[in-house]
Amino acid sequence: MAPSAATPVVPTRIQITEQMDIVRARAEAKRLVGLIGLGPSDQTRLATAVSELARNILQYAGKGQCEISNISTPAELGVRIVFEDSGPGIPDVACAMRDGYSTSGGLGAGLPGTQRLMDRFEIDSRPGRTRVSIALIRRRL
Ligand SMILES: Nc1ncnc2c1ncn2[C@@H]1O[C@H](COP(=O)(O)OP(=O)(O)OP(=O)(O)O)[C@@H](O)[C@H]1O
Ligand SMILES: [Mg+2]
Numbered sequence: 001m002a003p004s005a006a007t008p009v010v011p012t013r014i015q016i017t018e019q020m021d022i023v024r025a026r027a028e029a030k031r032l033v034g035l036i037g038l039g040p041s042d043q044t045r046l047a048t049a050v051s052e053l054a055r056n057i058l059q060y061a062g063k064g065q066c067e068i069s070n071i072s073t074p075a076e077l078g079v080r081i082v083f084e085d086s087g088p089g090i091p092d093v094a095c096a097m098r099d100g101y102s103t104s105g106g107l108g109a110g111l112p113g114t115q116r117l118m119d120r121f122e123i124d125s126r127p128g129r130t131r132v133s134i135a136l137i138r139r140r141l
Contacts, residue, residue: 007036011069016083017062022054025066029081032068036077038138045117046079046136052110053083053132059104061087061130071135080120080135090125097123 012032014025029050030043050066057064064085071078090096097115102108111132115121120135 007070007072008032009070011067013065013067015063015065016054016057016085019058022051022058025054025068025081026050028068029079032070032079033136036070036072036079038077038136042136042138046081049114049117049134050081052114053081053134056110057083057085057087060090061085064130071137074140076137076139078119078135078137080133083130083132083134085130086128087130089127089130090123093123093125 012028014021014028016022016025026047029046033043033046054066057066062085064083064087066081066083069080069082071080095101097111098108099112100108111123114132114134118134119137120133122131122133124131
């Protein structure tokens with residue numbers, strides 16, 4: 001089955017500079033997950049991931065952006081979100097992916113928790129650029 005003509009193909013870009021932007025990004029992610037036909041638990045799953053990664057951008061980089069895309073294919077339904085910032089970067093990504101590792105006295109659950117929630121998770125960080133790409137993928141019924 002071809003992707004429905006009604007599903008968007010143009011990615012949505014959201015600047016993340018304040019708390020309200022997290023709300024906006026969550027809402028847009030949920031909207032797209034619903035629009036392609038996935039249920040409330042997948043909407044919540046992706047919204048939770050968005051909260052964590054957008055919160056990290058505000059907390060550690062000050063500002064950044066995310067781009068939300070429909071990556072559905074004839075075989076699969078999918079939403080990808082790429083988070084990017086130009087902050088200091090994550091000095092040790094392997095450490096940062098471990099449960100309980102935090103440089104800010106947080107729970108250190110954001111990155112590893114997000115990885116567990118998602119079907120795809122890629123992280124690339126160096127000084128001046130951090131990029132985290134996540135995707136939720138479901139086989140079409
Ligand atoms: N965008 C980013 N830029 C720079 N460092 C980051 C970024 N995102 C995460 N980090 C680093 O990775 C660590 C782990 O992030 P993670 O979200 O897992 O935990 P946390 O933010 O410390 O706590 P929690 O999210 O549980 O409140 C952070 O403490 C921080 O040092
Ligand atoms: Mg965090």
